[in-house]
Amino acid sequence: MSKLIEELEQESKAIKAKHPSFGPGDTINVHYKIKEGNKERVQQFQGTVLQIKNVSTNGETFTVRKISSGIAVERIFPILSPNVDKIELLRRGKVRRAKLYYLRGRKGKSARIKEKL
Amino acid sequence: MSGIIGKKIGMTSIYDDNGQSIPCTLIEAGPCVVTQLKDVETDGYTSVQLGYGERKDKNTPKALKGHFAKAKTTPKKKVVEFRDFRQDVDNPISLGQEVTVGDVFAADDFLDVVGTSKGKGFQGVVKRHNFGGVGQATHGQHNRLRAPGSIGACSFPSRVFKGLKMAGRTGGDRVKVINLKVLRLMPEKNLILVSGSVPGAKNSYLILEK
Numbered sequence: 001m002s003k004l005i006e007e008l009e010q011e012s013k014a015i016k017a018k019h020p021s022f023g024p025g026d027t028i029n030v031h032y033k034i035k036e037g038n039k040e041r042v043q044q045f046q047g048t049v050l051q052i053k054n055v056s057t058n059g060e061t062f063t064v065r066k067i068s069s070g071i072a073v074e075r076i077f078p079i080l081s082p083n084v085d086k087i088e089l090l091r092r093g094k095v096r097r098a099k100l101y102y103l104r105g106r107k108g109k110s111a112r113i114k115e116k117l
Numbered sequence: 118m119s120g121i122i123g124k125k126i127g128m129t130s131i132y133d134d135n136g137q138s139i140p141c142t143l144i145e146a147g148p149c150v151v152t153q154l155k156d157v158e159t160d161g162y163t164s165v166q167l168g169y170g171e172r173k174d175k176n177t178p179k180a181l182k183g184h185f186a187k188a189k190t191t192p193k194k195k196v197v198e199f200r201d202f203r204q205d206v207d208n209p210i211s212l213g214q215e216v217t218v219g220d221v222f223a224a225d226d227f228l229d230v231v232g233t234s235k236g237k238g239f240q241g242v243v244k245r246h247n248f249g250g251v252g253q254a255t256h257g258q259h260n261r262l263r264a265p266g267s268i269g270a271c272s273f274p275s276r277v278f279k280g281l282k283m284a285g286r287t288g289g290d291r292v293k294v295i296n297l298k299v300l301r302l303m304p305e306k307n308l309i310l311v312s313g314s315v316p317g318a319k320n321s322y323l324i325l326e327k
Contacts, residue, residue: 002127002319004308005143009129035135058130059138083136 012058012080019079019086022062024049024100025093025113030064030077031086042085045075048113051099065103072104092116119203120326121146121221122169122195123309125232127319131300131310139312141300144230146218146309146325151210152188152196165202165210168193170322188213195322203327219304221327229295231324232317237288241265246282292316 022028029046047066054060058080065074077084093113103111123146130140153166168185170193177185177192185192190213204210222228242248242265250263265284269277294315301310315323 002143004145004306005127005129008143008310033136058132078132078136078138081132081136081138082134 009058015080016060019084020089022049022087022089024051024098025095025116026089027091027093028064029088029090030084031088032077033083033085046090047073048093048100048103050074050101050103067107072107118199118201118326119221120197120199120324121216121218122149122167122197123147123218123323123325124170125315125317125319125321125323126308128314139300140314141310141312142315144309144311144315144323144325145307147216147307149216150188150190150193151212151214151216152185152190152193153198154210154212155198162200163202164198164200165204166196166198167216168196170194197324199326217304218307218309219302222299222302222309222325224299224302226299226327227296228299228311229293229326230297230311230315231291231293231326232315232321234288234290234292234316235318236286239285240287241284242282245284245287248282
């Protein structure tokens with residue numbers, strides 16, 4: 001990549017540095033800004049990180065999966081989006097894959113992830 | 118029409134205030150030098166000729182050297198003429214003057230970008246002219262999924278019309294994309310960030326028009 005583009009993307013590194021570093025298998029809580037008309041409020045989304053895509057580009061996103069009243073919900077967040085207010089790292093998971101697609105077919109006991117200590 | 122000459126650096130993306138990701142292209146634009154001023158009296162029309170990019174002295178023909186010497190500047194690689202260059206009435210552009218990206222564009226402006234598209238080689242009609250292809254893989258079709266179909270009638274006219282869309286060399290054409298937005302302007306670095314994509318390969322020359 002061109003040096004000039006790297007320079008331009010330096011700003012995004014600063015935005016990324018504001019959040020704790022996390023990876024697949026970790027449990028995080030994402031505070032996401034939502035605009036309703038003129039009002040702005042913060043919504044929280046807590047779950048397991050399934051994957052991180054397009055790493056170290058401006059289009060980097062991460063997928064969070066949670067079970068909400070019996071129904072699994074996955075949300076994809078762009079990490080550099082100004083709407084991502086805050087990310088809390090709650091628990092580090094011990095996993096052996098970068099993409100945890102295998103969790104999608106599982107629930108309950110078999111969908112557990114060991115904690116990394 | 119005013120404008121400036123630039124070079125494509127590459128693409129990236131940024132987020133706007135609403136959190137929308139916008140694909141954008143970084144362009145190194147200018148600084149250009151005014152190499153010739155044309156007016157109605159001598160040339161029949163008014164225009165400003167700009168030069169951009171350093172050119173080696175030994176690779177410059179003598180005729181061009183003389184042309185650049187008139188503007189008291191070094192030989193330039195790319196020379197482009199802009200007809201009816203918009204300029205201040207009180208502060209008109211003079212020969213040999215430097216034109217930077219900040220002089221021509223402001224943030225949130227819309228501009229057109231002209232470039233030479235990437236060469237694609239010999240391509241069929243589906244890629245070259247957006248033909249639909251045959252559309253069915255079964256029902257008797259055999260190995261002609263991307264064929265052009267009929268190219269004309271029979272004994273009348275007994276020939277194929279000129280300009281009929283057929284396979285051939287694709288790309289490498291002059292292409293203009295219109296209404297790209299200036300997302301960010303960095304005049305101190307001679308850089309401009311525009312929304313969307315622009316024709317051509319990295320490091321190819323572009324004409325930015327306003």
